Amino acid sequence: MNTFYQLKVLEVKKETADSTSVAFDVPYDLYETFNYKPGQYLTLKFTINGEEVRRSYSLCSSPVLEEPLRIGVKRVKEGLVSNYINDNIKVGDIVEVMPPDGRFFADVKKGNYKTYYLFSAGSGITPILSILKTILLTEERSYVHMIYGNRNQDTIMFKDELEQLKMEHADRFILIQTLSRPKSTWSDLWKSSKDAAFKKGRVDSEAIHWFINQYPPYAQNVAYYICGPGTMIQNTKKALKNIDVPDDRIFIESFGGSDSKDTTEAFENAKLTAHLNGEHIQVSIPKGKTILRTLINAGKKPPYSCEGGVCATCICKLKTGEVHMKNNLSLTDTEVKDGYILSCQSIPLTEEIEVVYQ
Numbered sequence: 001m002n003t004f005y006q007l008k009v010l011e012v013k014k015e016t017a018d019s020t021s022v023a024f025d026v027p028y029d030l031y032e033t034f035n036y037k038p039g040q041y042l043t044l045k046f047t048i049n050g051e052e053v054r055r056s057y058s059l060c061s062s063p064v065l066e067e068p069l070r071i072g073v074k075r076v077k078e079g080l081v082s083n084y085i086n087d088n089i090k091v092g093d094i095v096e097v098m099p100p101d102g103r104f105f106a107d108v109k110k111g112n113y114k115t116y117y118l119f120s121a122g123s124g125i126t127p128i129l130s131i132l133k134t135i136l137l138t139e140e141r142s143y144v145h146m147i148y149g150n151r152n153q154d155t156i157m158f159k160d161e162l163e164q165l166k167m168e169h170a171d172r173f174i175l176i177q178t179l180s181r182p183k184s185t186w187s188d189l190w191k192s193s194k195d196a197a198f199k200k201g202r203v204d205s206e207a208i209h210w211f212i213n214q215y216p217p218y219a220q221n222v223a224y225y226i227c228g229p230g231t232m233i234q235n236t237k238k239a240l241k242n243i244d245v246p247d248d249r250i251f252i253e254s255f256g257g258s259d260s261k262d263t264t265e266a267f268e269n270a271k272l273t274a275h276l277n278g279e280h281i282q283v284s285i286p287k288g289k290t291i292l293r294t295l296i297n298a299g300k301k302p303p304y305s306c307e308g309g310v311c312a313t314c315i316c317k318l319k320t321g322e323v324h325m326k327n328n329l330s331l332t333d334t335e336v337k338d339g340y341i342l343s344c345q346s347i348p349l350t351e352e353i354e355v356v357y358q
């Protein structure tokens with residue numbers, strides 16, 4: 001775990017005005033290490049403005065195709081790494097990359113006879129595209145029903161690749177694109193669209209109900225995969241629960257981030273005691289910094305990966321004091337009750353904070 005390898009950038013492709021895909025060259029001796037399941041992600045490490053930062057990006061390539069490992073990165077407003085990648089990464093650059101990881105993947109098998117519902121919005125298309133391609137190429141008897149939401153026609157990532165897949169697998173792949181703020185008038189869009197398979201609006205409860213009623217499953221063994229912004233995930237899950245889809249059929253990937261601004265005030269210059277790698281560290285937490293960032297800036301090496309509240313690699317136990325977690329997409333209520341916190345998301349609420357990394 002936590003080992004980074006240096007991979008060379010093979011290709012950089014502008015997908016839309018605000019997104020880029022980056023393909024990596026994996027040397028032969030690392031093939032095994034970088035083996036992946038469709039839906040998994042890579043974690044990248046950069047040093048930006050003198051600070052080490054890590055972010056996770058889902059693979060949009062498929063492990064069953066002879067194609068390089070590829071990620072798709074969409075700019076986040078004022079986001080550090082997403083904008084750095086979109087503005088700076090070029091062919092030939094060497095990037096520090098952790099091997100593929102993640103529990104969001106499809107267990108694709110040749111003999112399967114299933115119906116897959118894929119729900120995605122915005123950059124949430126990346127792991128969904130990998131799953132989609134892998135199913136269509138491997139499971140000859142399975143069906144895929146997919147709905148993909150975007151703001152308008154210009155923000156659709158992997159538009160051509162999706163259209164190509166739709167053409168090649170028309171008998172097994174239904175793709176509905178929905179646009180929340182289409183650029184042209186709807187009559188124009190209908191005229192220009194070949195099959196009128198566009199819808200207006202977001203991927204919300206209403207759209208999900210319509211979609212499932214309109215395109216019921218062919219094979220009765222059904223799995224549901226969801227990836228997109230927080231509200232889209234919540235709405236989709238709620239809509240599926242309303243029609244009694246069991247939890248073990250629903251698979252969700254969250255990219256972190258928050259739909260609303262967190263205005264919780266931290267305790268300024270709180271004293272942090274951290275038990276980490278056999279060390280007893282004492283340092284004060286600067287304004288606006290999390291426990292994890294404070295330790296990294298102090299030259300320590302706490303475990304972490306996504307820095308988005310998703311992977312739980314940065315977990316530690318709070319022994320003294322109180323913290324506020326800006327985002328928690330991985331710890332269970334019981335873990336939180338037992339005092340576990342995500343150090344990448346925790347800011348101090350009290351003067352003294354003591355944490356133990358295990």
Ligand SMILES: Cc1cc2nc3c(=O)[nH]c(=O)nc-3n(C[C@H](O)[C@H](O)[C@H](O)COP(=O)(O)OP(=O)(O)OC[C@H]3O[C@@H](n4cnc5c(N)ncnc54)[C@H](O)[C@@H]3O)c2cc1C
Nearest residue numbers: 055056057058073074079080081082123126255257306310
């Ligand atoms: C498992 C996993 C897979 C991911 N896969 C992808 C992927 O395939 N493509 C992709 O583009 N991104 C993906 N992400 C998100 C990515 O890791 C970063 O969080 C994202 O690029 C923002 O990082 P940043 O440094 O630009 O923003 P930061 O500087 O970290 O944040 C700036 C501001 O944006 C908000 N923010 C952070 N992340 C998001 C977000 N995802 N959406 C909206 N607001 C956000 C923050 O709350 C903050 O206010 C994935 C995340 C995880 C955990």
Ligand code: FES
Nearest residue numbers: 305307310312344
């Ligand atoms: S590093 Fe992933 S949740 Fe903190």
